Amino acid sequence: MNKRNIILVGFMxxxxxxxxxxxxxxxxxxxxxxxxxxxxxxxxxxxxxxxEDGEAQFRKQERDLVKELxxxxxxxxxxxxxxxxxxxxxxxxxxxxTVICLLAEPETILERVGKESHRPLLESEDKARAITELLEKxxxxxxxxxxxxxxxxxxxxQVADRVIELSRxxx
Ligand code: S3P
Numbered sequence: 001m002n003k004r005n006i007i008l009v010g011f012m013x014x015x016x017x018x019x020x021x022x023x024x025x026x027x028x029x030x031x032x033x034x035x036x037x038x039x040x041x042x043x044x045x046x047x048x049x050x051x052e053d054g055e056a057q058f059r060k061q062e063r064d065l066v067k068e069l070x071x072x073x074x075x076x077x078x079x080x081x082x083x084x085x086x087x088x089x090x091x092x093x094x095x096x097x098t099v100i101c102l103l104a105e106p107e108t109i110l111e112r113v114g115k116e117s118h119r120p121l122l123e124s125e126d127k128a129r130a131i132t133e134l135l136e137k138x139x140x141x142x143x144x145x146x147x148x149x150x151x152x153x154x155x156x157x158q159v160a161d162r163v164i165e166l167s168r169x170x171x
Contacts, residue, residue, distance in 0.1 A: 001027055003073045005097025006167045009090075010142065011135055012081040012119055013109035014102035015151050015159060020078035022160040027076070034065055034079040046080075050120040063089065070096045082121075084141040098170040100163055101145035105152050106132050 006023060008016040017033055024031035038061050039045055049058045062079065063086060069077055070092045077097075083089050093099050104112070110128050113119060124130040142148070147166050151159050 001168060005073055005075045005077055007077045007093045007097050007099045008102055009079060009083055009099060009145060010102035013112040014104045015156055016078040016102055018156045019159045019163060020076050022156060023163050024076035026164060029074050029076050032069060032075055032077045037065060047118055047120050066092055098167040099145055100166055101142050101148040103148055103150045106135055108152050
């Protein structure tokens, strides 16, 4: 296994955290869940950051953390779904590791995130619609990542296997 980072991007509910944790365990590397690091450092939840400081402030915290993480190697990193909004994030991640995008159908995403309430961008009366609209808007950004895995019909363990395979074959 090369020393490059493994970075799992993708929309909310595509399994970045679950799969990332599994991959990290299997390849014996630390797992970094970016949302958790940001929450820990801010001393508040992502929802509170959005509500009290605004989305722009959250994006800045994400950007700063990307720069920090890119100084190290041999990590498995799961950023939040919006990391693709700033092309500099993907450019930096690309430089230091293998970026893999996890995909899922909107129905699957709804099943996975439907009962949860910690994602400010999906706090809507009509969650299905919020997912479809945001997914449509971001689709070109996720599609621009060359390595992608459709997770819809795969178990987390199967996705983890594919991620490891893809990163082994990447430079
Ligand atoms: C976001 C995704 C969330 C979190 C924040 C914003 C997004 O992370 O960073 O609520 O813009 O897609 P997950 O993808 O881990 O849910």
